[in-house]
Amino acid sequence: MKHRILALLPFFIFVIVFAGAGIISKDFYSMPAYVAFIIALFVALLQNRKVPFDEKLKIIAKGAGDVNIITMVLIFLVAGAFSGIVTAAGGVESTVNFGLSIIPPQFMVVGIFVIGCFISLSMGTSMGTITALAPIALGVAEQTGFPIAICIGATVCGAMFGDNLSMISDTTIAAVRTQGCEMKDKFKQNFLIVLPAALITVIVFYLQTMHMTYEPNVYDYNFIEIIPYLVVLIGALIGFNVFAVLFSGIILSMIVGIFNGSFTFMESFGVIGEGMTGLFEISIISIIVACIVSLIKENGGISLIIDGIKKSVNGKRGAELGIGILVFLVDMCTANNTVAIVMSGPVAREIGDEFGVQPKRVASILDIFASVGQGLIPYGAQLLTAAALVGITPIAIMPYLYYPILMLISVLLFIAFRPQKDVDAK
Template identity: 75%
Template sequence: MKKNRGLALLPFAVFIVLFAGVGIISGDFYGMPALLAFLTALFVGMLQNRELSFNDKMAVISKGAGDINIITMVLIFLLAGAFSGVVSAAGGVTSAVNFGLSIVPSQFLVVGLFVIGCFISLSMGTSMGTIAALAPIALGIAEKTGFSAAACAGAVVCGAMFGDNLSMISDTTIAAVRTQGCEMKDKFKQNFFIVLPAAILTVFLFYANSKGHTTQLTGEYTYDVIQIIPYFVVLIGALIGFNVFSVLIVGIVLSSAVGVAQGTFTLIESFKAIGTGMTGLFEISIISIIVACIVALVKENGGIDLIIESIKKNLKGKRGAEFGIALLIFLVDLCTANNTIAIVMAGPIAKEIGDEFGVEPKRVASILDIFASVGQGLIPYGAQLLTAAALLSISPIEIMPYLYYQPLMAVSVILFILFRPQKVRR
C-alpha cells in the first residue's frame, strides 16, 4: 500500500462520492446519512492492504479511536449537548432572544438580528439552534416593517455563523481544539481578533442596507435575566481558563437549578432535558470515532504522508502551509455540507501539516474553524441556509447576496495569514 499511497486515500473518496454524489443526483444533500457513508468508507479501508491481517487492522483503528483527543472530544460533545438541552428547557434561549429584541431601536432591527444572532450562537454554541430561534422573529420583522425577508434571513445566518465559529461549547470549536491539542481560551482569543473586523464591517453593511426604515416592531418580548446567567457563567469560565469539563458541569447544574427554582420543570424533567441534549450530539460523537478509525487506516497505509508531501511540493513555508490548511478544510466542507464533520475529517491531516511546518496549534485550529464556517455559511445546500429559507418561505439563493459576514471572515483570515508575524512553534 505504501508503494502506491494514492490508494490509501480511497476511503475519503468513497465517502465524498457517496455523500456528495447522492446529494447531487437526488437534489437532497441529506439523503445519504453521513454516518452510513463514513461506515461504508471504513469498510472499504478495512479491505485494503493485504499485508495486514484483519486483527492488525482492528488494532490500528482501535488505537486511532482510543486517542486521548478523540475520547476527550466525544465527552465534551456530550456535556455541551447536555448543557444546551437543559438551558433551553429552562427558558434561557427565549429570554436571551427577547432580551436582545427589547433593547434594539427600530432603525437597527436588521442589524439587531445579526448582533442578537451573534450573542445567541455564542451562548448556545449552535448555528442551527440560533437560526431555529431567530428565523421566525426575522419573518415577523420582515412582514411588519417592509424589510427584505432575504436580508433578515441573511442577518440571522451571519449571526449564527459568528458564534458557531467562536463559542466555547460549539461542536466545531471542540473539534478544532481537540484535533490540534490546544487550549480553548487560546483558540478563542486568536479567533476573536481575526473575525472581529469582519463582524464590525457586517454591522455597517446591514445598517446601510436597512437605512431609511423606521417602522417600530410591535409586541411584548419578556425575558428573565436569571435564565441567561448560565450562558454568561459558561462563557466567562471558559475565557478565564477553567477546565472545560468543570465549566460545562457547572453550567448544567446552574441551569437545572434555575429551571427547578422557577418551576419551569421538575428535577426529574431536568434529567430528561439533559438526556435530550446529549442525544442531539450522539451522531457526531459516533462519526468522530469512525472518522478517527478511517484516518488511522489512511495514515497506516501512507495516505497522510502523501498529502503532506504534496502540500510541501506546492507550498512554501508556514504561510503556504496555512493557506493549504484553509483550502483543505474549505473543500472538505463543500463536499460534506457539515462543518463539524469537515473539521473532524481534516483536523488530523491539518495537525500533521502544522507539525511539519511548525505552525502553532491555535493558529491551525482557528483557520480550520473559520474556513469551515465560511464554507458552511455560504453553500445553498447546507443545513443553515436551507433551514433559514424554509422558515421564511424563500429560496436559499435569495439569501446569498446578504451573506456579508462569511466572505469577510475569509478575507480576514487571508490578511491574518499574510501580515501577522509568524512565531516559531515550541
Template identity: 55%
Template sequence: MKSQINKGNPMALLPLGIFLLLFVGSGIITGDFYKMPVLVAFIIAAAFALIFNRKESLQTKIEVFCKGAGDFNIILMVMIFVLAGAFSSVAKSMGGVDSTVNLSLSVLPPNLLLSGLFIIACFISVSMGTSMGTIAALGPIALGVAEKTGMPIALVIGAVVGGAMFGDNLSMISDTTIAATRTQGCELKDKFKTNFLIVLPAAIITAVLLAVVASGYDGVVKESYSYEIVKVLPYLAVLIGALCGVNVFVLLGSGILFAGAIGIFSNAFDVLGFINAVSDGIVGMQEICLLVIVVGGVVEIIKFNGGIDFILYFITSKIKSKKGAEFGIAALVSIVDLCTANNTIAIVTAGPLAKDIAKEYDIDPRKSASILDIFSSCWQGMIPYGAQLLTAAGIAGVSPLEILRYLYYPGLMLVCGIIAISFGLPKLKAIKEDKLVA
C-alpha cells in the same frame, strides 16, 4: 530544516474518496445532500479501509482502526460533546433560549434594527453554541421585522444567518470549536482569542453594511418582550468561565447543574424533568459522537496505509513556506466542507492532517485551530445545500440562492481569514508547551 517526509501511498486515501462519492454523488443524483446519512457513508468507507492493504491481516487492521477510534483526543471530544449537548438541552428546557432572545430584542435600538438583529444573532449563537438553534429561534422574528419594515425577507434572514455563523465559529460550546481545539491541541480560550481577533473586523464591517442597507427603510418594530434575566445567567457563566480558562469538564458540568437549579426553582421543570432534559441532550449528540469515533478509526487506517504521508508529501512539495502551509490547511478543510456540507465533519476529517502540517511548518496550534474553524464555518454559512441555509430558507419561504447575496458576514470572514494568513495576523506570543493540550 524540515524533516524528510515519506512519499506515502495515494491509494490509501480511497476510503475518503468512497465517502465523498457516496455522500456527494447521492446528493447530486437525488438533489438532496442529506439523503445519504453521513454516518452510513463513513461506515461504508471504514469497511473499504479495512479491506484495503491485503499485506496486513484483518485482525491487524481492526486493531489499528480501534486504536484510532479510541484515541485519547477522540474520546475526550466525545465526552465534551455529551456534556455540551446536556447543557444546551437543560438551558433550553428551563427557558434560557427564549429569555436570551427576548432580552436581546428588548435592548435593540430601533434605528439600528437590521445590524442590531445581526449582533443579537452573534450573541445568541456564542451563548448557545449552535447556528441551527440561533436560526430557528430568530428566524420567525426576522420574518416579523421584514413584514413591518418592508425590508426584503432574504436580507433580514441573511443577517440572522451571518450572526449565527459568528457564534458557530467562536462559541466555547460549539462542536466546531471543540473539534478544532482538540485536533490541534490548544486551549479553548487561546483559540477563541486568536480566532476573535481575525473575525472581529468582519463582524464590525457587516454591522455597518447592514445599517447602511437598512437606512432606506422607515418601518420600526415596537413590541414588548418578556424575559427573566436569571435564565440568561447559565450562558453568561459558561462564556465567562471559558474565557477565564476553567477546565471544560468543570465548566460544562457546573453549567448543567446551574441551569438545572434555575429550572427547578423557577418551576420550569422538576427533578425528573431535569434528568430527562439531560438525557435528551445526550441523545441529541449521539450521531456526532459515533461519527467522530468512526472518522477517528478511518483516519488512523489511512495513516497506517500511508495516506497521511502522501498528503503531507504532496502539500509540502507544492509549498515552501509557513504561509503556504497555512493556506494548505485552509484549502484542505474548505474542500472537505464543500463536499460534506458539515463544518464539524470537515474539521474532524481534516484536523489530524492539519496538525501534522502545522507541526512540520511550526504553525502555532492556536492559529491552525482558528484556520480550521474559520474556513470551514465561512463556507458552511454560504453553501446553498448546507443545513443552515436550507433551514433559513424553509423558515423564510424563499430560495437559499436568494439569501446567498445577503450573506455579508460569511463572505467577509473568508476575506479576513485570507488576509490573516497573507500578513501573518494576529501576531501571537509564544506560550509554554505545558499550556498546550496534548
C-alpha cells in the same frame, strides 16, 4: 504501501457515496453521514492485505481510543446536555427577547445579527440559533417592511459567528481537540481574526437599513434565564476547565427551569438526555473518522498528502493556506463543517507540525475556513433550515451573507500579513 494514492481510497469512496447520494436525490442529507463513513471504513479494512485483519482492528482501536478523540466525544455530549437544558429552561427565548427589547428600531437588523452572535456564542450551535431567531426575524420583517431576505441573512450571519467561535461549539471542540491546543488560546487567536469581519458586517447592515424604521413591540423576558449562558460564556473565556464550566451551566439551568416551572426535577434529566441525543451522530462520526484516518495513516495516505502540500506550498503561509483550502473543499463535499474539521484535523496537525505552525493557529484556520464554506453553500443545513422556516429559497438569502465573505477575507489577510516573528517561530 507508503505514498500510494490508493491509501486515500476510503476518503474518495466517502465523497463519492455521500455527495453522489446528495446529487442524485437533490438532498445532501438524504444519506446519514455515518452510513457513508461506515462504507469508507469497510473499504479501508479491505486494503493492504499484508496486514492481518486482527492487526487492523488494533490499529483502528488505537486511533479511536486517542485521548483527543475520547475527550472530544465527551465534550460533545456534555455540550449537548447544556444546550438542551438551557433551552428548555427558557434561556434562548429570554435572550432573544431581551436583545429585541433594548435595540432601537433603526438598528433592528443590526440587532438581529448581534443577538444571533450572542446566542450562537453562548449556545455553541448555529442550527439552534437559526431555529430560535428566524421566526423572530420573520416577524420583524413583517412588522417593519424590511426585506425578509436581509433579516434572515442577518440571522445566518450571527449564527455563523458563534458556530465558529463559541467555546462549546462542536466545530471549536473538534478543531481544538484534533490540534491538541487550549480552547482559550484558540478563542483569542480566532477572535482577532473574525472581529474585523463582524464589525464591518454591523456597518454594512446598518447602512442598508438606516432609513427604515417602525414602532417597536414589547417583548417579555426573564433575565434570570439568561444567567446560565453568561456563566458558561464568562467561565470559558476566563479559562476554567470546559467540563467544569458546562456542568455549572447545566446545574444552574436545572435550578432556573425548576424555579420557573419549565420542568420538574425528574423531567430535567429527560431534557438533558434529549440534548445529548442531538450530538450522538457527530460523536459516532468522530470515532469512525478516527478509525479511518488511523488506517489511512498506516497505509501512507497522510504522508502522501503532506508531501504533496510540501511540493505545492512555500513556507508557513503556504502551509496555512493549504490547510484552509483542504478543509474548505471537504466541507463543500460533506456540507457539514464539523465533519469537515474531524476529517481534515489529523492531516492539518501533521502539516502544522511539519511546517512549524502553532496548533492554535491551525485550529483557528480549520474552524474559520470550514465555517466560511458552511455559511455560504445553499445546500448546507444552515441555509436550508433558515429558508424553510420563513418560506424563501436559500439563493434569496445568499446576497446578504456578508459575514462569511468578510470572514474569508479576514483570514486570508491574516495568513498573508502574519507578523514576521510568527513566520520565523519554531
